Amino acid sequence: MRVLVTGGAGFVGSHLVDRFLEEGFQVRVLDTLDPKVHPHGRPNDIPSDVDFIQGDITDRGTLLAALQDVDIVSHQAAYQDYMPDFSRFLYVNAVGTSLLYELIVQEKLKVKKVIVASSQAVYGEGQYVCSVHGFFQPAPRSQEQLSLRQWEVRCPVCNQQAESCLLQESNTNPYNQYAVSKLAEEKIALGLGWLNGIPKYRRGDNRNSVSKVDKLKTLGWNPKYDLSAILDDFLAWVESIGGIPAQIQDAYGAMRRAGVVLPAMVGR
Numbered sequence: 001m002r003v004l005v006t007g008g009a010g011f012v013g014s015h016l017v018d019r020f021l022e023e024g025f026q027v028r029v030l031d032t033l034d035p036k037v038h039p040h041g042r043p044n045d046i047p048s049d050v051d052f053i054q055g056d057i058t059d060r061g062t063l064l065a066a067l068q069d070v071d072i073v074s075h076q077a078a079y080q081d082y083m084p085d086f087s088r089f090l091y092v093n094a095v096g097t098s099l100l101y102e103l104i105v106q107e108k109l110k111v112k113k114v115i116v117a118s119s120q121a122v123y124g125e126g127q128y129v130c131s132v133h134g135f136f137q138p139a140p141r142s143q144e145q146l147s148l149r150q151w152e153v154r155c156p157v158c159n160q161q162a163e164s165c166l167l168q169e170s171n172t173n174p175y176n177q178y179a180v181s182k183l184a185e186e187k188i189a190l191g192l193g194w195l196n197g198i199p200k201y202r203r204g205d206n207r208n209s210v211s212k213v214d215k216l217k218t219l220g221w222n223p224k225y226d227l228s229a230i231l232d233d234f235l236a237w238v239e240s241i242g243g244i245p246a247q248i249q250d251a252y253g254a255m256r257r258a259g260v261v262l263p264a265m266v267g268r
């Protein structure tokens with residue numbers, strides 16, 4: 001199994017490379033060795049058994065060469081920090097990620113899975129509740145407010161201090177060039193991945209519908225229903241509607257023909 005780690009010379013990528021090697025993968029790295037991240041050039045701790053390509057993910061030929069015979073892509077390369085070249089963030093993070101999908105689809109590459117790093121930056125300042133005006137997603141705190149050493153987020157309507165609340169992942173609020181580019185990258189990966197079946201087996205994949213709950217039980221969680229009770233309920237319902245409807249058999253046949261039905265797996 002071969003994995004391509006883009007940005008594999010960086011902070012996160014280099015740890016992933018070590019872990020992939022430990023797990024027995026053949027590892028290839030594509031990294032431009034951005035001088036802002038690597039002022040001393042190529043880090044000397046890149047393991048010797050890594051197939052290292054120095055190059056840019058936005059370069060079509062380079063990326064295509066790096067993708068040859070790859071099963072999994074762990075996409076960590078990104079343009080970061082508060083730099084003033086706004087367009088470069090979109091170019092590397094959004095255009096670079098769409099080029100990855102474009103090549104996989106156009107060249108019919110055998111990539112089975114793409115893992116993309118998003119960022120908490122896509123949620124901006126987080127999510128808050130005002131006791132009078134309810135839920136809101138704050139704009140960045142102003143320079144004026146911060147210079148008064150008022151760190152807490154305030155309601156935009158009544159200006160009273162608001163309480164932070166648990167983040168709803170569906171509510172994003174990016175407000176700088178990095179955050180916008182990372183949200184674009186995330187949406188590209190989710191959208192193009194879904195449309196083109198990358199990873200292919202996610203279509204019609206029910207492997208997460210039955211989870212191993214032993215670890216949650218040791219934390220004190222006591223599930224209300226066990227799996228056999230759920231299955232009994234389901235089968236009773238199927239019987240109550242007069243058996244399995246014909247369209248389910250048709251859909252099952254269509255899915256089998258399309259190769260999207262996998263045998264059930266227990267465990268990892």
Ligand SMILES: NC(=O)c1ccc[n+]([C@@H]2O[C@H](COP(=O)([O-])OP(=O)(O)OC[C@H]3O[C@@H](n4cnc5c(N)ncnc54)[C@H](O)[C@@H]3O)[C@@H](O)[C@H]2O)c1
Nearest residue numbers: 007009010011012031032033034056057076077078117119
């Ligand atoms: N470190 C964090 O706290 C953090 C938090 C949230 C998200 N992330 C995301 O995790 C990923 C990895 O971050 P990191 O902290 O390891 O960053 P890093 O800067 O340490 O590593 C990124 C690597 O990508 C390379 N790179 C940059 N542009 C490239 C390009 N055009 N082509 C090829 N390689 C390129 C750099 O040379 C560098 O080695 C990024 O996608 C980042 O947005 C990181």
Ligand SMILES: [Zn+2]
Nearest residue numbers: 130133155158
């Ligand atoms: Zn308010």
